Amino acid sequence: MSEFGFRVLKNDRASRARLGRIRTARGAIDTPYLVPVATCASVRALSSEDLLALGAQCALANTYHLALRPGAELIRKFGGLAGFMGFPRPFFTDSGGFQAFSLGAGKAHGVNKLGTIFPGRAEAAGKSPVLAEVTEEGVRFRSVYDGSEHFLDAAGSMRLQSDLGADMIMAFDECTSPLADYEYTKRALERTHRWAEVSLRDHDPRQALYGIVQGGWFRDLREASADFVSSRPFDGIAIGGSLGKSKDDMHEILDWVVPRLDRRPRHLLGIGGIDDLFLCVEKGIDTFDCVTPTRQARRGILYLSPASGGAPANNFRFQLRGARFKTDELPIDPACACSTCRTYSRAYLRHLFLAHELTFFRLATIHNVHFVLDLMARIRRAIREDSLAALRREWLGT
């Protein structure tokens, strides 16, 4: 039996935000929390000691990528992700279903799950090879690494996730394209619900299983999915994309879904912009995962708190490449207490970035991860102290 548990410690008065604690055999996770993403069993540019030093409570790894390389069997031999990575804290894994979208319809349509049309990809839409094809039984993938063919179904996803040994796993689902029409999205949802039953039946009972609410941006489908997933004995509820065609759509979808859910923990898959963190916490989300903080760090995009000029207008970030930072003696964010900000100037970090020095990627990632984890700690404190609305106004201005 899973040692998993979740308690809501406090409900916010003014919103659906809630303070909670997830309990696992590998330790607790105080929520709301943004889970760092270790796609290939590494939070890119960070070591497991770095994660511990940052106080990371848990991590999320990707089943599709790890199954292809180095293989789930190998990770099982090392006692699962925690043993393989040397990070002895709770893990989430996703189910591989997201890649059915990102390598399939996402490529065919040239969009991401919020419907953002990528520059250059719209033209390529339908031309670049589609690496995933959904059938009633499961998803036929081509490896992004060597083109080899793989078939993944719900039972297979549960087996892989058992091998990876995460504490919290996801039901196998199909993430549909934001450009999919009602009829397609409805058929996909029916598949996803059938696969949810297989996931419930076949998953390793030592792992906590999250069901996934899908349904695109169609209200009746989202509501039906929320009701279905709620009715089944999942340990937690995840909300998957596509989440409409804009951030406003995403917030509306959460308003349809969350009120239909009970007290089980709620995970929002793949979302983690600074404004999203506030708004989705207030809509009742307990955990998020997102590669944005680490990916942006590697591109020289660094987070900035309101005390240092961060605001919705600049998305709480700046691009370090700018010539105005050439001689800047300040740390990335003078209000930040991370080890990078305590030691290095913007001028030095900019030099490392422009010189393509490997050291840059880690130092920048440490800042961005510290920044979002610290923000989550502030949000938890604000819920505890009934000051979440004030904190949101301080950051978002509204």
Add this chain to the structure above:
Amino acid sequence: MSEFGFRVLKNDRASRARLGRIRTARGAIDTPYLVPVATCASVRALSSEDLLALGAQCALANTYHLALRPGAELIRKFGGLAGFMGFPRPFFTDSGGFQAFSLGAGKAHGVNKLGTIFPGRAEAAGKSPVLAEVTEEGVRFRSVYDGSEHFLDAAGSMRLQSDLGADMIMAFDECTSPLADYEYTKRALERTHRWAEVSLRDHDPRQALYGIVQGGWFRDLREASADFVSSRPFDGIAIGGSLGKSKDDMHEILDWVVPRLDRRPRHLLGIGGIDDLFLCVEKGIDTFDCVTPTRQARRGILYLSPASGGAPANNFRFQLRGARFKTDELPIDPACACSTCRTYSRAYLRHLFLAHELTFFRLATIHNVHFVLDLMARIRRAIREDSLAALRREWLGT
């Protein structure tokens, strides 16, 4: 005035090896020592905190690269390299003279300074653009970054090195090609000695200046250079390449040069293979610098001590890519106490390497740097305890 000083604490009985201590305003360096190389103000993949955690006593940075990017003036504004990098220990800088070879004749001849002909470069010899041209006055460089033209002479090198603010700096010299003939090498040496006088006259007196012995693989030139440099009031003596056409030539050159030097500290430029460390210490070298340990780490070539199978036959290293490490639960070197070996398996590190994960580069570099710094500490202890020959036999078998 420079606070620089050097004391020989003990001379080995069986060889020219000596235990010493360099004193600088930023702290002491126990010798013999392999100085980690921070080419562009970063030991590639490591942070300054990593260097401190590794117990690095000092670092060496490259004037040519830093003058081009980010510029020596900028580094001066940050209090020199120590302030800019946040590494508050002694620094060496080179003079830029080595790039006169590596970007000039080295490219034209398709060789490195030991005369190794690079695969693919021999054919390209004389065809790839030569980026440095030596004149009597100095060296005309083209930037490797943007092709812009720069002229560097001894006075300019002293100015740049003053701005960079290292504790130990190098006289401006010409490193000749191992393929250069006697006549060319003799003329180059005369230039190098004239530039040495300018360096003595123009250098920042707060910095300790090392004169550089050149002369290729010609005995009379090397001896004349050793005598000339010894006769001038340098704070230390560096021995520059080319060091003949093989490692045997290099050892012979040291036998010509070192007996003519006095008790001032001796630096061997750009050498640092595991066998070299033993053999050159025994020939009387106090400090080395070399990018090999860090460069090899990034390529998956990891050091191995004799207790774990390291030997001259495998150059004390192995390539982690090998399939036999796929499931290997051992650390890189079971006899190593570095943070990487205390935490991670070969299987995990191999996965990171094959997945091109940035984390790999740092973890591997930590191991290789720890390995060579630990070896230098063992060598110092062996000199102190009159057991250097035994340590050498343990490692080299002879």
